[in-house]
Amino acid sequence: MPNFAQRMTAMEKSANIIRNLFGSMNDPGIISFGGGAPAKEALPIDIVREITNEVIRADKRGVEALQYGPVMGAADLREVVVNYLLAPKGVAASVDNVLITSGGLETMNLLCQLFIDSGDVILVESPSFVHCVEIFEMFQANCIAVDMDDNGMVPEDLEAKILKHKPKMVYVIPSFQNPTGRTLSLDRRQKIAEMGSRYDVIILEDDPYRDIRYSGSDLLPIKAFDQTGHTVLANSFSKIFSPGSRLGYVLANDEIISRLFDAKTATNSHTSMLPQVICAEFFKRGYYPAHHRMICDLYRERRDIMIECIDKYFPEGTRRTYPDGGLFTWAELPEGINTTELLVEAVTNPDVKVAYVAGEGFFTEGNGAGSNCMRISFGNAAPERIRTGIERLGRLICSKLK
DSSP states (O other), X not given: OOOOOHHHHHTHHHHHHHHHHHHHHTOTTSEEOOOOOOOGGGSOHHHHHHHHHHHHHSHHHXXXXXXXXXXXXXXXXXXXXXXXXXXXXXXXXXXXXXXXXXXXXXXXXXXHHHHOOTTOEEEEEESOOHXXXXXXXXXXXXXXXEEEETTEEOHHHHHHHHHHHOOSEEEEOOSSOTTTOOOOOHHHHHHHHHHHHHHTOEEEEEOTTXXXXXXXXXXXXXXXXXXXXXXXXXXXXXXTTOXXXXXXXXXXXXXXXXXXXXXXXXXXXXXXXXXXXXXXXXXXXXXXXXXXXXXXXXXXXXHHHHHHHHHHHSOTTOEEOOOSBSSXXXXXXXXXXXXXXXXXXXXHOTTTOEEOEEGGGGOTTOTTTTTTEEEEXXXXXXXXXXXXXXXXXXXXHHHTTO
């Protein structure tokens, strides 16, 4: 067998984290707070069934759904992005600057194809979304961590590291960040956009949780402050429509979109047309507003139960975030508890059988950072399973402090 490419070795650590994560998600005997999947109740199954039946029966629309499609994506879905998802958030855009991708992760892959050579630096939040770090490492980028606090990425540390490391790209999740649930403040959004312009750095704004805010006030995206085209906005339909449809979109300036077109053509020609057509019809037929209210109410309830149970069952000294949206909270346990080691017992002990994601894997800097932290997802866990699972997990954690 020939040797695998060096990129496979570069991404080995993050790939192992992802592999273990999906294993716990698929075990029916485990109460999993590990994955980032939306609730099954949030999937518009009946509506999609109705739309699909009608689309397939209509000759012209049915052919469009099953035929090759345009590289940029279905025209009406791009119009949906501009009119339903960008304009209400304060971003003025042209459909010519929107490209439909096969999920948000493909956007990261395509942008790395455009910008990243082996050894290039990408600045990421500390902690950061491990799945995107995996992609960056596959392109043999050097991921360097930027400090975060309760208001998101710290601009002073970001600027210092831009000056020191001369990065090609800054990767940031501004709303209900994965893994912490924190939100980047409005003034920091403006500062980060300005830094991209000042230092000629791409700001990759990955905002897949933005549209599931269920408390607090909406904030303008970083892209709204972009005056020079250095900010690229990536988003996904996975959390507001269907993750199985594998639909995302990217908004970028003319030059970047032109190159994304080329990279997309060379990668897979275009995103599957059937889910594009169904998703476009879902929005155009007016289903989205009621669906959006429903999923926000659903996740608000689960967030509230999760926070209540963490406060009740986790040991004194635990710190956790209180997200205004999204699917995750982040818990920092008292010193002395290693959540990577604890996870083994949590999933194998028959009296516990609970999964989460250990915090250490989200920190690119290593050196034990995040070893007493965990990401806990409440999105795909029913209320009674949240109560049961967090009580069991809290009991296990407390037993380690005696």
